[in-house]
Amino acid sequence: MHRNIIIVAGGKGLRMGAELPKQFLPIGQKPVLMHTIETFHRFNPEINIILVLPLSHQKYWEELCDKHHFSINHKLANGGVTRFESVKNGLELVNDEGLTGVHDGVRPFVSRETITRCFNSAEEMGAVIPVVAPVESLREVAGESSFARERQNYRMVQTPQVFHTSLLKKAYHCNFEERFTDDASVVEALGGKIHLVEGNVENIKITSPFDMMIAEALWNKSKETQSFPESR
Known part of the structure; x- marks a missing residue:
């Protein structure tokens, strides 16, 4: 089946406390977002990549691509006010056939x-x-x-989330x-049944300076092994 991936990168990076949005911060001298796109290109060089970016970030992205000689083919869609609107805009560049995944642009370590x-x-x-299963104890907060709660009854959700287009x-x-x-x-609200598969613990969402420290460590490890971390 024809495969598409919508990579959503609309974050402003407020929790990061940096001048640059988090998707543009460097890991191993290359922006996070480029690592993410490369991961899906390695998975399938024929996959249709749609990158959703705020219009105000697109010129800077083009400058980064020139600077890093980044030539992986991808289409650009305009980011919306909400993630919902951003994905909806990305879907306009996808036909109705095949499979479409949606992935957070700041999850560069999803395994093949x-x-x-x-x-x-x-x-x-x-x-x-x-x-992935939580490893810490859980408590539900209700007022004061x-x-x-039994942690074996819960799972932490990652991306890519993949659907029939x-x-x-x-x-x-x-x-x-x-x-x-x-x-x-969104699909569940339509009445669709969601199925779970195993993710990988390295598939972190980079949202804070601490996450960047972990990302740098993962990147350095991947250079040693000449591959991105696989799930365990």
Whole structure:
């Protein structure tokens, strides 16, 4: 099936405390976003890559591509006010056939194994998301009270979230709701069943200076092994 990936990179990096948006910060002298795009290109050089960026960031991105001689083919879509709107804009550059994944631009360490599981499983099941189990104890907060919860009943959600393109497009015809925190929640609101596959613990979302420290360590490790970390 024809495969597409929408990479959403609309963050302003406020939690990072840096002048540059987090997707443009360097890891190993190259912007985070380029590492992310390269990961999907390595997975499948024929994959249709759609990068969603705020219009105000697109000229700077083009300058970065020139500076780093970045030549991986991709299409640009305008970012929206919300992630929902950004994905919707990206979907306009995708036809109704095949599979479409949506991935956070600041998750450069998703493994090839995770991507493969997501796309292969989505071909059969229609709607698939990668998850990892929490390792710390959980408590639910309700007002001034809190309650212990069984962590084995919960999973932490990652990307890429992959769907039959026709299903994802149909889901995004609805109006935005605050409960839409990711693409799975949009498809679920349509009545779609979401299937879970194993993610990889290195697939962190870079949102803080501490995350950048972890990202640098992962990058240095990947140089030693000549490959990006695989899931464990």
